[in-house]
Amino acid sequence: MLSPIRIGIAGLGTVGVGVIKILRDYSNSIEIKTGRTIKIVVVSAKSREKNRDQPIDSYHWESDPVNLALRDDIDIYVELIGGEDGVAKESIEAAISNGVHVVTANKALLAMHGNKLAEASEEREVLLKFEAAVAGGIPVIKVLNEALSINKVTRVMGVMNGSCNYILTRMEESELSYESIFKEADDLGFLEADPTLDVGGIDSAHKLAILSSLAFGTNVNFSGVNVQGIEAISIDDIKHASDMGFRIKLLGVCEMTEAGLEQRVKPCLVPAGSPLGLLEGGTNMVVIETEDSGSIILQGPGAGRNPTAHAVVSDIIDIINGSKIKTFGVPYKLLKNALVSDFSVDAPYYIRLLLEDKPGALAKVTASLGKESISINRMRQYDHESSKAPVLIVTHSTSSESVEKVLKELPKTGVITQEPVALRIEELNY
Numbered sequence: 001m002l003s004p005i006r007i008g009i010a011g012l013g014t015v016g017v018g019v020i021k022i023l024r025d026y027s028n029s030i031e032i033k034t035g036r037t038i039k040i041v042v043v044s045a046k047s048r049e050k051n052r053d054q055p056i057d058s059y060h061w062e063s064d065p066v067n068l069a070l071r072d073d074i075d076i077y078v079e080l081i082g083g084e085d086g087v088a089k090e091s092i093e094a095a096i097s098n099g100v101h102v103v104t105a106n107k108a109l110l111a112m113h114g115n116k117l118a119e120a121s122e123e124r125e126v127l128l129k130f131e132a133a134v135a136g137g138i139p140v141i142k143v144l145n146e147a148l149s150i151n152k153v154t155r156v157m158g159v160m161n162g163s164c165n166y167i168l169t170r171m172e173e174s175e176l177s178y179e180s181i182f183k184e185a186d187d188l189g190f191l192e193a194d195p196t197l198d199v200g201g202i203d204s205a206h207k208l209a210i211l212s213s214l215a216f217g218t219n220v221n222f223s224g225v226n227v228q229g230i231e232a233i234s235i236d237d238i239k240h241a242s243d244m245g246f247r248i249k250l251l252g253v254c255e256m257t258e259a260g261l262e263q264r265v266k267p268c269l270v271p272a273g274s275p276l277g278l279l280e281g282g283t284n285m286v287v288i289e290t291e292d293s294g295s296i297i298l299q300g301p302g303a304g305r306n307p308t309a310h311a312v313v314s315d316i317i318d319i320i321n322g323s324k325i326k327t328f329g330v331p332y333k334l335l336k337n338a339l340v341s342d343f344s345v346d347a348p349y350y351i352r353l354l355l356e357d358k359p360g361a362l363a364k365v366t367a368s369l370g371k372e373s374i375s376i377n378r379m380r381q382y383d384h385e386s387s388k389a390p391v392l393i394v395t396h397s398t399s400s401e402s403v404e405k406v407l408k409e410l411p412k413t414g415v416i417t418q419e420p421v422a423l424r425i426e427e428l429n430y
């Protein structure tokens, strides 16, 4: 009989306690799948007194996760504290230097320090696994790293923050403002302690930077992600987009273009009837477009105790079964430094204007668009009682540079009574 695999877990919050429960509840299945039993040896959290939902008294307690990671009686260190720096980073570095495998769900840390951690773990010949870090319960890391291992990925896109999708879909359904639904999501505990991580698009950008590295064999480049959150999305935009057959989603998109690697997180319009358009509430979706296998659509829970903890446990099982897969799919030395593209590939745009209702106003707008070679596909003016007319324009495919220029030019026409809004319409192949 082989000796048990010894685990140390730091962080006993939503995910940490879920991992303890799953390791207990599924101990038989784990033994069948690995031929080994698992023994949780030691745990750590901030407060020893807190009630944890799971009995933990039989485990050793370390108040400092770094000391936990440096112990000589663990084989795998599971980091479930969170945060891009501080004790999460220090303890993972300590575990690696101690020759201990690491499992983490920490996307912020991987987005900021993934390259260095990949180097350290591969040099020390230990594994660093992070299935739960992107889209929680959706096994997207394994799909990219294993199932599609040598497939040429052309684009990855997705809705990777359930809180933003909840806010956007609830706004549409309730016809309430962003501010009201933001408060509702906060009251329900759907937002991070710092909500700008969610609504400001940062959390999605962390995940996108990781996916981009796996998809294109490049170093993780979080600072190369062009990020815009959903804070400025109005109920009017949601209604008008819906009127024109679209839904607004906070999309993360990465693709390798002739101009370099493009990574963007932005509110975009997608066709209402497309899989992304139909995505409701807190659910996540990741679409992987490939040259040889078409588009692969993964949908599921992006967070939550059980789905996320199962993803963590699946990494533990892979380690026990002797996974040899490199951190970001290829040896860290072969990860490329991609040139970052400054502009987005061309796409149609939705432009919303509040126009002075007077003769010649529309002509000035169309002249501005024409100057930037932006041609109009569809235009709609809404009924109005005041002297200001809401106007919507859907353009033909154009460059993001032209749209940026026209947004600066339009207020100079003197016929616009509000900052114009432009949202990209993402073209989907499925």
Ligand SMILES: NC(=O)c1ccc[n+]([C@@H]2O[C@H](COP(=O)([O-])OP(=O)(O)OC[C@H]3O[C@@H](n4cnc5c(N)ncnc54)[C@H](OP(=O)(O)O)[C@@H]3O)[C@@H](O)[C@H]2O)c1
Pocket (backbone or CB within 6 Å): 010, 011, 012, 013, 014, 015, 016, 044, 045, 046, 047, 048, 050, 063, 064, 065, 079, 080, 081, 082, 083, 087, 105, 106, 107, 108, 132, 133, 136, 302, 303, 304, 305, 308
């Ligand atoms: N929640 C999800 O659905 C989900 C989904 C995907 C990924 N993740 C990732 O999983 C990780 C954990 O998330 P979570 O939601 O479980 O967080 P959480 O509920 O806030 O739990 C964090 C845990 O870390 C402990 N902790 C904080 N500072 C510590 C320190 N200095 N030393 C030791 N322990 C410390 C806390 O201790 P106390 O309990 O004593 O305060 C708590 O148990 C994060 O990286 C997160 O991004 C979470």
